[in-house]
Amino acid sequence: RKEVEQDPGPFNVPEGATVAFNCTYSNSASQSFFWYRQDCRKEPKLLMSVYSSGNEDGRFTAQLNRASQYISLLIRDSKLSDSATYLCVVNRGSGNTGKLIFGQGTTLQVKP
Amino acid sequence: ETGVTQSPTHLIKTRGQQVTLRCSSQSGHNTVSWYQQALGQGPQFIFQYYREEENGRGNFPPRFSGLQFPNYSSELNVNALELDDSALYLCASSLSGDPTGELFFGEGSRLTVL
Numbered sequence: 001r002k003e004v005e006q007d008p009g010p011f012n013v014p015e016g017a018t019v020a021f022n023c024t025y026s027n028s029a030s031q032s033f034f035w036y037r038q039d040c041r042k043e044p045k046l047l048m049s050v051y052s053s054g055n056e057d058g059r060f061t062a063q064l065n066r067a068s069q070y071i072s073l074l075i076r077d078s079k080l081s082d083s084a085t086y087l088c089v090v091n092r093g094s095g096n097t098g099k100l101i102f103g104q105g106t107t108l109q110v111k112p
Numbered sequence: 113e114t115g116v117t118q119s120p121t122h123l124i125k126t127r128g129q130q131v132t133l134r135c136s137s138q139s140g141h142n143t144v145s146w147y148q149q150a151l152g153q154g155p156q157f158i159f160q161y162y163r164e165e166e167n168g169r170g171n172f173p174p175r176f177s178g179l180q181f182p183n184y185s186s187e188l189n190v191n192a193l194e195l196d197d198s199a200l201y202l203c204a205s206s207l208s209g210d211p212t213g214e215l216f217f218g219e220g221s222r223l224t225v226l
Binding site for chain 1: 145147153154155157160168170190197200213214215217218219220
């Protein structure tokens with residue numbers, strides 16, 4: 001079993017749709033959580049950190065449920081430019097240790 | 113864009129050969145991590161260097177080795193290349209103690225082993 005599991009998709013949605021991605025992690029000692037975005041043949045870039053209280057950044061909302069070891073990302077009003085692979089990421093340590101564990105990624109394709 | 117540069121961008125090797133990949137970290141960052149990303153998979157942690165010492169290692173064999181230099185740049189060396197080593201190798205720099213936990217990735221070195 002992988003330490004971080006995601007549905008690889010692809011998710012094909014029309015512009016303006018709301019789409020949600022889920023992720024589960026197996027190591028209960030995990031300390032911090034992130035969503036990274038990776039465009040085709042490019043490097044991953046931090047989209048947002050994920051906190052137990054939930055956090056929102058514009059059209060993006062991330063939630064963490066430590067009891068269920070579950071992380072989610074909600075994208076509202078999808079844009080064509082949101083098409084990318086979204087990587088769920090867990091840091092086993094605290095602070096910035098750089099030893100991030102990545103999920104397989106969920107591919108989103110937003111259609112006109 | 114991130115200030116992290118990697119070289120070479122693409123290379124082709126044959127089984128059994130050795131390869132060295134290079135990374136220059138973002139200015140001010142003292143920590144470098146290396147990841148391997150196979151096609152259709154997420155990046156997998158190889159190892160991390162902090163102050164020129166290995167500071168954690170993933171599930172990779174000893175033929176994967178690295179160095180960090182006083183200017184915080186880094187090298188990844190892979191000996192006795194195997195076909196399964198074909199992947200995108202990503203270098204990421206960060207600043208130890210940064211509470212955001214953000215890694216800044218280079219564009220990667222795409223290795224093909226024939």
